[in-house]
Amino acid sequence: MPRGLNKLTAVSVRSLPAGKYSDGGGLWLHKRPDGGGQWFLRFTIHGRRREMGLGSVADVSLKEARGAADSARAVVRANLDPIKERDRQAREAARDVHMLRDIALDAFESRKAELKGDGKAGRWFTPLELHVLPKLGSVPVSDIDQKDIRDVLAPIWHTKADTAQKALNRLGICLKHAAALGLDVDLQATEKARALLGKTRHKIQNIPALAWPDVPEFYASLSDGSVTHLALRLLILTGVRSGPLRFARADQIDGDVWTIPGEAMKGRRDATPDFRVPLSTEALAVVDEARRLARGGFLFPSVRKGVISDATMSRFMERKGMDARPHGFRSSLRDWLAETTDAPHEIAETMLGHVVGGSVERAYRRTDFLEQRRILLERWALHLTGRGGLLFKIAAR
Template sequence: MRALHKLSAVKARTAPPGKYSDGGGLWLHKRSDGGAQWVLRVTVHGNRREMGLGRAKLDDSRSSDGLTLKEAREAADKWRSVARSDKDPIKERERERREAARERHTLNVVADEAFEARKAELKGDGKAGRWFTPLELHVLPRLGKTPIEDIDQNDIKLTLAPIWHEKADTARKAMNRLGIVMRHAAAMGLDVDLQATEKAKALLGKSRHVAKNVPALPWQEVPNFYKSLSEATLTQLALKLLILTGLRSMPIRHARLDQIDGEVWTVPAEYMKGLKGKAQDFRVPLSKEALAVMEQARPFARDGWLFPNVRKGVLSDATMSRYMERLEMDARPHGFRSSFRTWCAEATDVPREVAEAALAHATGSAVERAYRRTDFLEQRRALMERWADHVTGGSGKVVRMVG
């Protein structure tokens, strides 16, 4: 055995630039710029390998950066032992680093990173939690501590099987989010199976859950319900505006005074389900009745919101639904969109494109939509006036001519 420990701490610190052997293949390389590093030379399978052990710490500073002479000798002992077992210490170190990284990159960690990366695409930076909640409730409790590189289709199957048929929509969202997290991991350079979620779907089979449409009030009964909204409360006024405009509850609840210009209400794309992430906002032609409802709600406005909550923010998402529940109705607020669309089909001769545009639905192929540069605002204005006339007890045949 070659002599070991030939260097002293003093010599290592005071020696001029050059290369100094400590024995056993351990060398100290001192550079002219004042820096220094430890290098270990070993022979594996007849080939000499030179392995950097790290920066040399030769002073008495408390910095944790670098290896002292004692620490360098300990590291050299470890890697010489690896070389004696006919393993390449450089490759073995890389393997250990990958293993350590694998242990650090659990599903919990990568899911958080993926969520952070997508926040800019989500409403309110995802603070409401709807994007992350399916993962948080149904995936992370079981798989969160598992290295993401170890997750396969069987793990995903066992995790989502309990809700696959009973809570089909939630399971679908959880699977979708998990697929996004797996793709994020691949972008990080991790060795994940990008087909794991698709394979898991194959193992789980087709969901037995039968989707149910939101209960809707028949269009013939809408006038009686509208007439019953006789109190000028925020909830009833919000329901009236929802019925009159055919919008979902989100744009109604987030209506702002500065969005209204004359007889047109411009709803920001972020509040429209089909327009999120797109540049265009959605113009809503307001009937005389809708304008009257907004005028009734104006005294309640706070911080610019037309339908503020009692404490802060805007009217709760469930407020209108609970109102209809207390009336022991099967129908729900979202169902009035169906009431309106069925009325269009059965009681009017309005073109399909106009009726769908009123609901902010896309029609036709992508090419057709690219060449169609209209949102049918004037046609929708006449249509919504007819709908308002029907809702308030009229015939629904009145058409307001626009000059």
């Protein structure tokens, strides 16, 4: 052992009074009056004397302090400042620690273009934000395993099953996003968590809908010309989902055809063509009224900014004491088609914007049944306005 090194002992470290004591080679112990102490290393780099803290005696043993001092002296011999090198390594380590929240936000931003309304309103991110990130957001994504996921979703697995499933699925997307970034993650963690959570006891309930014979009475009550009333009228007349309806723009309507961009249709892919909706005479009258209230190009603007919310229409029906909700009018239309017309299945499903048939069948079938749907929606409008509207047979061509 070189002379002048390792002057202290483990016993002396504990028993020495307050003061500064050298262990040799620039390693010092600073004992405080309260019995605590701090290790530090004195060194000279580029002609400048510096002191580098190595931790407290409560956390760092004498042996560990000597090891840290040896490493720092090796850095000095390489003509580098060990304090700056330690700070640099800490910054690099911090960059390598990717927290789940950062990964989730990055995954959300990457997917926004394909999320339609869910991306614009941030709804895709909501299940994660509310139920996962408060507990796991600050956890490095590489450290997350199935038990972490199980623990965070167990409280809502049965009581809020749909939300829990969305959170789990989107967490799986975040893990795949992390893997694509080159991070070491367990891509099976969500499926393992699903096995730990077990089968949900929650029973999926269909959205309540008005029976089709009762829809005309409700339609007639929507008579004050407000944005909410007009939006509900066009929703009922066309059978579209509330998302495309709420974001309907005046420039999407050409003559008696409303063209909904393909990316706005639920379940559609970027390559899917736009969806054409034939507008009945009654629907065109509603559109004309809505144009007078349009703002920013949107037919159904919100009172404050943006467009009317889905909740606005739902709350309107709730205040009227109804169990049915806006989305349920799609079921009303589908039941009317099934019970009062002879419309073929593919036409009835296309009325609702559903994808019909396999990929090969769709490749050969180029029609969207626009003219047949035009006849059906005109008859539906007659039914809604109390003028009959039963159609017993329509051909698929």
